[in-house]
Amino acid sequence: MEFKISRDFITQIEQYVSENRENELQALLADIHYADIAEIMGELDDADSIYIFHILDSEKTAEILLELDEEVREKILKGLSPKEIAEELDELSTDDAADIIAELPEGRQGEVISELLDVEHAKDIVDLLRYDEDTAGGLMGKELVKVNENWTVLTCVKEMRIQAENVQRVHSIYVVDDENRLKGRLSLKDLLTTSTKTPISEVYIPKVDSVKVTTPDVEVARIMQKYDLEAIPVIDELGRLVGRITIDDIVDVIKDEADKDYQLAAGISQDVEADDSIIDLTKARLPWLVLALLGGFISVKLLNSFSGAMQYHKELFFFTPLIAAMAGNVGVQSSAIIVQGLANNSISGSLFNRLIKEVLLSLLNGSLLALILIAGSHLLLGVSYEVGLTVSISLISVIIIASLIGTFIPILLNKMGIDPALATGPFITTSNDICGILIYFSIAKLILGF
Amino acid sequence: MEFKISRDFITQIEQYVSENRENELQALLADIHYADIAEIMGELDDADSIYIFHILDSEKTAEILLELDEEVREKILKGLSPKEIAEELDELSTDDAADIIAELPEGRQGEVISELLDVEHAKDIVDLLRYDEDTAGGLMGKELVKVNENWTVLTCVKEMRIQAENVQRVHSIYVVDDENRLKGRLSLKDLLTTSTKTPISEVYIPKVDSVKVTTPDVEVARIMQKYDLEAIPVIDELGRLVGRITIDDIVDVIKDEADKDYQLAAGISQDVEADDSIIDLTKARLPWLVLALLGGFISVKLLNSFSGAMQYHKELFFFTPLIAAMAGNVGVQSSAIIVQGLANNSISGSLFNRLIKEVLLSLLNGSLLALILIAGSHLLLGVSYEVGLTVSISLISVIIIASLIGTFIPILLNKMGIDPALATGPFITTSNDICGILIYFSIAKLILGF
Incomplete structure (x- = not known):
């Protein structure tokens, strides 16, 4: 059941903080999920949320740190020593810890890493920092359960018990050879239903989907969605198993990508919130408005x-705003359908057929x-x-041109390797306004001859 | 690694189909993932894709059926007898089978259900059909692993081996009492690391997030995302465990919801593809264009x-299209930020502060x-x-009004229980066009006095 954060609850916390009532605060927050505490901290002012952070134990604060908005996290981290940050990171999985370190200023990164207690953990984190954040390498975590193809199932189960201690959720058991090259997988179901005497080489599934460290994150998301995977192993250039990506990381990629396309379509160029x-x-917002204003000059x-x-x-x-609006709306509709199709990889067939x-x-x-329009404008x-x-002939012409611009500019951008979502929103409405007005008056001049 | 479907490959298949070369086709498709075969079938014409469907074995065809576009699936199902459909459904998990049955015409649903071989499976499917498709009940599956709080871990492991046979992926082990009421959970990690002699009542985690059968799907998605859950149990009005929802079902909900908001913002009122x-x-598309045209009449x-x-x-x-465009762009920006904030539940603070x-x-x-504008229009x-x-004073006024309309109409709709995403796109651009022109000429009349 979800916890609902009320205004009263926030006021209560603020009062306890102002009165330094540490025990009451700890009692009040004891049963509250870290995601909810992070949300509460977002509502408090900086000093109060830093106070809260310091009175909670590090198992909980590490998770809270992850859930906080980036700005709040930055403020909290500023107030902590490298050693304190390292203590938080020791509680986190490698991919989450690496993400937080990546947000620190360059100089502090080394200081924090040198304070990490668990050497294996520290090595894994340093390794993860090498990868671009929007690739499979940047998404993956090091925590996984893997077994050697030459083992027996009995050895496996013993080894897995040890490995599972460090793994929050066991998704798949990967099978590797002596060189750590990914060979296949054992399913959890196999684990539960196979006799322990069987040799691994006989039971493992030799086919396993994987991605390379350099695969872009949106591509990983698409593959995992398409093939309905809950986790996917990541291999390096030599085919060696170096990490795994889980579906919960992909949920964020999908959400971010959809949000980004939506914001571009609305003329917002960064990830902002109300x-x-x-x-x-x-x-x-301003850059897109300036673009629209410059387009406006051309229409004037x-x-x-x-x-x-x-x-x-x-x-x-009197009809110019009507024509411009219709051109804009048609262009946005066409471009949105194409941009979504490109994102889902569902655009097929020839360009000529699409044109027709x-x-x-x-x-x-x-x-x-x-x-x-004819009926309305007369009556x-x-x-x-x-x-x-x-006006009617112009309207039809403008709609045709606007839909062609809306369809083919995103396709063209995509071919050039530019994000087609850039061609939605203000860009398409502005260019269609201009084209629309030009076509309208040109046709009027032709027909009415002024 | 993903399989890339080439034009040549499709042509190859079409040729084999036309020559009735069943064996070659089976060999060609043997190693191809069902998601890819579904995609290939989407590219073929109806007769060819039905042919392909019939030569593959039912374990694969059941999964293919799930992945197909709705229209292609409808055509395939039309060509199958109730018994054949039931054979496909026997291969699928309860939630997927129920989704497919729900798509059949009323009369056929009963025929198919009566042909299902596995009685337990059939009961579960019938049970699932009772729920609305956009609630937790409509999303959940019946496959789960549950143990009684009164068992010992040893009994548990034995029982779970049996239960796991029917479950594709084991996410969590739920603990229930004698009345099947959800009491808590056992983690997979506990399973791997706890001695088998421990009694369940001592090891289970008594706290477990759950949703009710009636919880809306977008709410389930929000909760699972916020609390980072891979699966969530579903309980009925009496607290009894009736199913579970897994993160892969939620991925679709998140994607669909984001797509829907995006399409509304672009003035597309149904889920359509290029x-x-x-x-x-x-x-x-036409309804929104008619709305924009009627708005255009008002501006005329x-x-x-x-x-x-x-x-x-x-x-x-000459400046009217410029003013109208700016009003539209500002309105869309404001409304998009608010609509996204409302969807993510991140709008906080008072309305008055937001206004300021x-x-x-x-x-x-x-x-x-x-x-x-002043500099540009002069130079x-x-x-x-x-x-x-x-024009400049009008522009400032129009921007203020447009951003207020863009901000508060979605908030108002949301309060009234209407989807705020309706107030993005053509609706907001059209109303802001009209307001913008009205404000512009009123101010001009005041200043220039005509």
Whole structure:
């Protein structure tokens, strides 16, 4: 059951802290999950949350450290000595410990590592720090259960009991040769249901999915999702087993990737939250707004160049926001579908077929919308049929062009190795605004001849 | 390692199918993962993929069935007898089997269930069909390992060997009382490291997170993510253990939820993919475009009512797309941040503080943009300072209002129990277009007095 953090509870804690009532605080927080304590600390001011952190025991604080927002964690770590940080890290698994060390300033990293008590643990952590954070190497942990293909099951079970002491959750038992090269796996089910006398070489499954240390994290996520894996072993260039990635790490990758695409589509260029500072929010939002403003200048210029039309057909200018909005909306729809398809690897077939399909789709949607527009603009707005027809033909053309831009710019970016999600949101609405207005007035000029 | 499906490979399969070369096909597909075969079948035409399905053995076809796109699966199932479908389902876990039965037409469901060979399995599946698909009950499977608190560890291990036969992956060992009420859990680590003579009541962990059958799926996802759980037991109203949910089911929930929010933000109202039919794509896209068009009518009306300004300040009309675009972009940014915050449960603090923050943020962003606008419109576009000032003041006002609308409409919808993601995308851009134009011309009228 989830614990709900109430305002009253926070106030209670703040009061205890201000009165230095350590025992009451410890009692109050004793049964609360570390993830909830981390959330509570996020609600407190810095001094209070540092106070809380110091009165809890290190098994719990290590897990809390992991769950904290990055800024809160940074503040807490600043207040700890290298030795104290090392004590926290000794409680954590290698991948989590490496992630925290990677956040420290360069100079402190060495100091903390030299204070780690468990030498094997320290070696593993140092090894993990070598890898890029967005690769399989950066995601993997060193904790795994592995057995030698030359052992008997009896030796295995004994060895595994020892290894399992250091492993939080046993996902798979990997089988390696004398050179530590990954050969296959033993399933937990096999472990529970096979007689202990059988030799390993007879029972192991010689087929096992694996990824290389250099495989990008989103690719690992895709493979694990596709093949429904709860853990995947990671091998180095020589095929040696160097770590494993578990599904809970992948959940974060999937969530982050989806959030990132969503934020790009909304014109936010960094991972920000509603509770971040005004400066951080501005940094994430302003660049896209400046881009949109510059695009706006171009549309002003364009309209200015068509100002001759104002004398005879001023209604045309009333329709520009409508045309621009339709172009923007269609472009965003098309680009979102393509970006999602590219992310899920589900875009197949030839580019030419896709072109034909987009044109047909736009013709269908555009024609239906044009009918509403002709009727509406005449009945509601009293516009002449001539102008109504002009606007309608423009609308259909604009929808076709906007959907083509929305479809093919992400595909093009993807081919060039650029994140296609960049081409959603403000980028696509701005370019489609401009194209839309240009097409609209060009067609109007052709038909109405001003 | 992932298998890459090439065009050549598909052509090869199509040729073998057309020549009825069953043995070659079986050999070709023997070593290919079911997820890959499902993907291949998605590329083939219906007759070919049904042919492929029939020549593979049922252990593989059952898994393939699960991985197929819903439409392809529907076609395959149509071609199978109730007995054949039941044979596939006997190979699957209860939750997966129930999901497939739920997709069948009502009449066929009973026929298929009555053909299931394993009576226990059939009972479990029927039980699962009672639950809503977007609740914990709809997500859970019946396969789990549970032990009675009154047993000894020795009895446990024996019982578990039997139970584990039916369970694909052992996540946790749950402890229940004589009434099947959930009391706690035994970890796999305990299993490997505890002596077999210990009584269960002494070793089990009496604290265990659980969800009710009625808990919504997104809530289950949030809890499992927050508390880093790989599996969570599901209890009924009386606290009895009725099933378990594993993290791989949650991965799909998280992905679907993120995709849905993304699609709503882009103005797509159903889960569609780039490869869906033109009709399906139109159904998902057209409603939002009609909404935007109707909003466009309002903006035309508004501009028409301000047409008096054209005589003296026609430049004002050149700036309408710019103002509308800025309003739309700011609104989408604000709403996206709030919608994501609401989804992650990370929106805290009072509404009044949020209001102040949004206004300050908009003032900062708006003022910076206004400076660029004044300079740019004078230098690049040769607009008079008077008009430049008017547009700039309007821009700041429009940005403030747009960000308030973008922030508070999602919060309001959320309070009313409506999905706040509905208020992103076309909805917010359209309403902000209209508000933006209204504010712009009202301010212009005030300053320039036309």
